[in-house]
Amino acid sequence: MKYDQIPNSLFKKNRKKFMDRMQPKSIAVFNSNDIYPISADSVLPFEQHRDIFYLSGADQEETILVLFPDAINKKHREILFVRETNEHIAIWEGAKLTKEKATEVSGIETICWLKEFDKIFFDLMTEADTIYFNTNEHYRQAVETQTREDRFIEKYKHQYPAHKVAKSNPILQEIRGVKELEELTIMQTACNITEKGFRRLLGFVKPGVMEYEIEAELLHEFVRNRSKGFAYPPIIASGNNANVLHYLENNRPCNNGDMILMDVAAEYANYSSDLTRTIPVNGKFTKRQKEVYNAVLRVKDDATKMLVPGTLWAEYHKECGKLMTSELIGLGLLDKADVQNENPDWPAYKKYFMHGTSHHIGLNTHDYGALKTPMKANMVFTVEPGIYIPAENMGIRLEDDVVIKEKGEPFNLMANIPIKADEIEELMNK
Template identity: 35%
Template structure:
């Protein structure tokens, strides 16, 4: 099985050089040192077959390089700033079987590194590069194999102490630098994420149009995957959820093998990855093309709660403001419909304070989105206020999902017309200077839009 190198028209490799330079400057500001960022490993599926290779997101963020067996080394000290790529050598014989390889010379020129060497020389080269580096910028614990090799390199440097050469005295997690950078998307990243969301929206619409009672969840999943690939996406961003009826009340349902019944709602949580950037969209729709009154009642509550969260999606709002706004709308809807008994839970504020709403809404209202579907970055500020770190403020360039829901499992004190209804509505939201942009805006969402699409 071969790994492919895919570069879209959106790709501009100067962005990767700019990011590496930003890291080098941050390293310099902390006194200098050496950074080591590896890509992912190829993983054996069985025998001599491998799982499809997907590069490490941190590595890709700084390189744009998609081949396995590669490591980035960044060096920043008083006299120089340098970026080095270690990658596989050109090998015409292996390329017959596995596909194109850049090789160090072409990779250096194409991706803008200062130098590039064969990955086989990494072990012999690293002790020299580590020597006299003040700080090691490295993510310990993420890669046990490289951790072990690094230990050997550090010991080799320490063995030269009588020559006046010293190993790095301190270690800084390189993710502390990269996570903050990855939180704020540049124009090239936004273009890729818009493309991913647009493709995923087309796929969700296709699934709505072919859904019928009697079909199976996996048939809809097949339509999603077909449309992802047909539109140029390289892979799903995560395992697609296609959940009909009671299965929609399982948050991370993955079997996708049940038959769709007349009267079911179908919840699809699926998104593609386009040039390494993820989309993440959820839509819920009726199998027969028409919402029942009970389904429509709950659906409109979830939709209103999402709008309340969207109203908070702007610079200066705290990350959790949207969640709190959604919870208020959802909880009021639960009280109004009898999902929550006012005599037991009290009024709106009391039902929220006690957490009674969690019987039907037990997850958060979103997450960061980017190279990873649950993207990197702290959700809280670094400094404490009143002995607690507050949730961080949203800024232009951040991308979040907003995904409220209601999940009703059968229970004696729950109105039977709502049993086994699971609803989630999720969109991908870019924070802009004056508010937000819904990247998945073209995916049908209102009751009227969904029913209209399914008629056609």
């Protein structure tokens, strides 16, 4: 792995939080992701399932974590099963986790080879009444592929039909949403790498540069700072491309007089950062561009102040809509009649700002976290308002990642990344 090894104290705390919430005489199982094929002998780069990583730190395929806090044998209360390595595998694929290294990474004392799983698991299930399956219940999930976790559930439901079934996901949504200090430190590192990439761009962008050239500059800076690369597919959207919210082609020239909306950020140690900045191609905003830009910035700053313990996510977004409505009226894009006659299910401001303002961020860019209960300290949210005006050939979005504090305003993990229009112009024209 490119990243520095994470102290296993983090994974010990995470497992304890999960096990403290399990039912009596219950067992929970977490599987690594598959390696996904492309065609022939080609595969996608391996990405670990974030749940097993969160609970064990094991960043390797063909891995299973079993948690059984009421196991009679204390050695069976936490077991990590890993693929048995050998000299042949080491030559062709590189070093895999040994039992000793798996304990060092995870803090789990009982490490077994994967081939032993069925025998040991049968013995454990004779002691358990309930099994926790790890289903994907994220509010934005739309997965059609059958995963390793899905196949496990299908097999063991059939094999153990008399056991009660429980869901891991509600527990994970609760505990993963509130970050530990170690996690915040890793996320700050991801944001710092993102900052290096953005500052590099400010001296690189000029009329005629291709969007993909900007993508290449970012990737180079991210990887040379020990990131695997982008935390999510990069959006480098110049001119009217910025009005396509998930524009991914990144294949157009950046023209003089246009702006570039860049929704790009680095990962580090499987944790995401999530940044959006909008800059002028020629290093100078027009008067109108700056007016709209500053309106978006005001909404972002005011929305950030509302992210405090006790805030309800749904109510927060309603208040953000009111902030945006006021700014759009000031820009002449809406008038009071538009607001008075609006459809409550699709308010007038949605014509120019059609997405949400904030989402949880962490091991996933759109991370786990409670959304129907009040916000808590150490939750981390993006703040990303935007105004999109195809008729004026512009789309502006600004985004930072902020940590909710117990008291006072949130802490901005991206506070050092330039955002004020004058500062961006100054840095681009050095």
